[in-house]
Amino acid sequence: MLDRLRAMELFLSISKTESFSETSRQFGVSATSVSRMITEFESELNVKLLSRSTRQVVLTEAGQEYARHLEVILWNINEAHRNITEIRSAPKGTLRVHSRMMFGLGVLPPLVAAFRQQYPDIHIELVLSEAKTDLRRNNFDIDFRISPPVEAGLKRRILFKSERYLVASPAYLAKHAAPTTPADIAEHECLAYLLPGDQYCWRFKQGETLEEVQIKPRHVTNNGVALLELAQLSEGVALLDDYTVHNHIARGSLVRIFPDYLITNTTFEEGMYATILDTAMIPVKIRLFLDFVASHVSGTALRFTAYGKGTQAEGD
Numbered sequence: 001m002l003d004r005l006r007a008m009e010l011f012l013s014i015s016k017t018e019s020f021s022e023t024s025r026q027f028g029v030s031a032t033s034v035s036r037m038i039t040e041f042e043s044e045l046n047v048k049l050l051s052r053s054t055r056q057v058v059l060t061e062a063g064q065e066y067a068r069h070l071e072v073i074l075w076n077i078n079e080a081h082r083n084i085t086e087i088r089s090a091p092k093g094t095l096r097v098h099s100r101m102m103f104g105l106g107v108l109p110p111l112v113a114a115f116r117q118q119y120p121d122i123h124i125e126l127v128l129s130e131a132k133t134d135l136r137r138n139n140f141d142i143d144f145r146i147s148p149p150v151e152a153g154l155k156r157r158i159l160f161k162s163e164r165y166l167v168a169s170p171a172y173l174a175k176h177a178a179p180t181t182p183a184d185i186a187e188h189e190c191l192a193y194l195l196p197g198d199q200y201c202w203r204f205k206q207g208e209t210l211e212e213v214q215i216k217p218r219h220v221t222n223n224g225v226a227l228l229e230l231a232q233l234s235e236g237v238a239l240l241d242d243y244t245v246h247n248h249i250a251r252g253s254l255v256r257i258f259p260d261y262l263i264t265n266t267t268f269e270e271g272m273y274a275t276i277l278d279t280a281m282i283p284v285k286i287r288l289f290l291d292f293v294a295s296h297v298s299g300t301a302l303r304f305t306a307y308g309k310g311t312q313a314e315g316d
Helices: 002-017 020-027 031-045 061-088 101-106 108-118 170-175 182-187 224-232 242-251 284-297 300-306
Strands: 050-052 057-059 093-099 122-128 142-145 154-162 164-168 190-193 200-206 209-215 219-221 237-241 255-257 262-264 270-277
Touching: 002 020, 002 031, 002 061, 020 031, 057 061, 093 101, 093 284, 101 108, 101 122, 101 224, 108 122, 108 284, 122 284, 142 284, 154 242, 154 284, 154 300, 164 242, 164 262, 182 200, 182 209, 190 200, 190 224, 219 224, 224 237, 224 242, 237 242, 242 255, 242 300, 270 284, 284 300
Parallel strands: 093 122, 093 142, 190 219, 190 237
Antiparallel strands: 050 057, 142 270, 154 270, 164 237, 164 255, 200 209, 200 262
């Protein structure tokens, strides 16, 4: 069984490196031994996995399909070994976390610091971007997303549902007549989040009535933090997640427009979702961090107080 497992590992490495010599270097064995083990493995399977030449190694169609399955199988085996080790010892290791920018900047840093006080041997790598990530391919343990995952092989944990608020600064509204109907927004300086395509549309829902308003943005950015800053600088009207502007509205530095409407630039079903790989056992370090984050942000009251703690994200 161990020889078969090693053959699987060698084959998967070759599928990625396309090189017997590179695989032999990574595993500390001779290229001849690698070649012999793969040949024996193909004989056992009675399937040709690789096409070899003096210049390159190419996977056959069967080899490509087998490599896809092996990546999942070997990942699960390695996770099982790590879980057993973690269960028998104090939680430790590196936890790689990916997050959307505003949640990652405004919520996670103080939670990471507090988590370290409880679990000093768990080291967190926090990577922020505005795009979702491929957990397995990019080797992340957790991805904090604003919409639920649709890919196969993932599971989600919802931290909270949220709305989007249309906001502007008092100074901006002093210079521009406040809109009285959704259609009036088209005449305003709008600050839009960058989405595919060249058309920008905000959708307004009141009861069963849905109205879509095409806008021509004054500024466009792919970063929610930049939108928030531009709104505070009186550059225009911005559409932002409720928990990121709640405190600004409470202290009067931003004003909410159309509070009787649900407003979005995508869908009305969004929030914050912790996305992880769907495995039989959730690694201890992942479970501990998710439970810790959820205890500080889940629910309306907590999500409105979590943003900006211990940071300058609110411009204080």
